[in-house]
Amino acid sequence: MPRMADGRDMPHATFVRPDLGSFCRLDELGLQVVGQRLELGRAVLACRIVETDEFARWCRRCGGEAAPRDSVTRQLAHEPLGWRPTTLLITIRRYRCTGCGHVWRQDTSRAAEPRAKLSRHALRWALEGIVCQHLTVARVSEGLGVSWNTANDAVLAEGSKSSATRWSRSTHDSNPTRRHIKAGAMQPSLEYRVCV
Numbered sequence: 001m002p003r004m005a006d007g008r009d010m011p012h013a014t015f016v017r018p019d020l021g022s023f024c025r026l027d028e029l030g031l032q033v034v035g036q037r038l039e040l041g042r043a044v045l046a047c048r049i050v051e052t053d054e055f056a057r058w059c060r061r062c063g064g065e066a067a068p069r070d071s072v073t074r075q076l077a078h079e080p081l082g083w084r085p086t087t088l089l090i091t092i093r094r095y096r097c098t099g100c101g102h103v104w105r106q107d108t109s110r111a112a113e114p115r116a117k118l119s120r121h122a123l124r125w126a127l128e129g130i131v132c133q134h135l136t137v138a139r140v141s142e143g144l145g146v147s148w149n150t151a152n153d154a155v156l157a158e159g160s161k162s163s164a165t166r167w168s169r170s171t172h173d174s175n176p177t178r179r180h181i182k183a184g185a186m187q188p189s190l191e192y193r194v195c196v
């Protein structure tokens with residue numbers, strides 16, 4: 001229960017207007033929901049990028065001003081809601097410099113790594129699912145609505161660069177294809193199967 005400044009329980013919780021973007025934590029990814037499509041077994045959220053860069057429309061090659069050219073879409077798997085896979089369909093604006101003709105697109109780095117198929121929250125969800133909930137990669141990929149390879153590759157890449165985790169090949173495991181993630185600093189005694 002929320003507490004007041006003096007430590008007493010707040011008599012009435014405060015509610016605000018429902019907001020799909022904040023509920024799905026898309027605001028943390030720099031995205032705004034503009035539409036939803038609920039399909040059998042999955043949800044698709046149409047998003048646009050909340051532009052915060054005041055220089056987004058200025059050419060980094062010649063300093064000239066750009067005009068909107070067209071848009072492209074990028075699809076990302078997001079953390080599932082109620083175990084229903086949630087897909088983000090992001091419309092990305094492309095600009096063309098009126099001076100030198102250089103073309104670029106809006107920055108989506110808050111939402112995901114370049115060329116990634118999982119949003120940053122989806123990646124976190126997958127990693128925590130495997131490390132903390134002992135989920136298999138198959139279950140994680142099912143939750144995200146992506147292929148086993150996509151989920152596995154993303155988790156391996158994220159796990160290998162995370163400072164809180166380190167990867168090891170078990171020395172007491174007879175199966176050489178089995179790899180483990182060891183939560184080094186946080187839970188040094190625990191090992192988790194990542195791929196078999």
Ligand SMILES: [Zn+2]
Pocket residue numbers: 059060061062063064097098099100101102
């Ligand atoms: Zn230019």
